[in-house]
Amino acid sequence: xxxxxxxxDPDGLSPLLVALRDAIARELHAQVALRGERIELADLPExxxxxxxxxxxxxxxxxxxxxxxxxxxxxxxxxPID
Numbered sequence: 001x002x003x004x005x006x007x008x009d010p011d012g013l014s015p016l017l018v019a020l021r022d023a024i025a026r027e028l029h030a031q032v033a034l035r036g037e038r039i040e041l042a043d044l045p046e047x048x049x050x051x052x053x054x055x056x057x058x059x060x061x062x063x064x065x066x067x068x069x070x071x072x073x074x075x076x077x078x079x080p081i082d
Contacts, residue, residue, distance in 0.1 A: 023058035027051045
């Protein structure tokens, strides 16, 4: 990995892709450390599953909170703020 990632230059990646890259890198780092610096072929399904979980968490963290139908009704009643 180049030093550009360490100093915060995302090489033109969108904020979402930066978050996904970071989540994947953190999980792969954790999996390699957990498995003694080596990922065996037989471990790939579990490693892939754990990476998928981290990607899902990163996406969920970036997703705007859903409003309940009641909250939406109140928001529709409000006009634009001048």
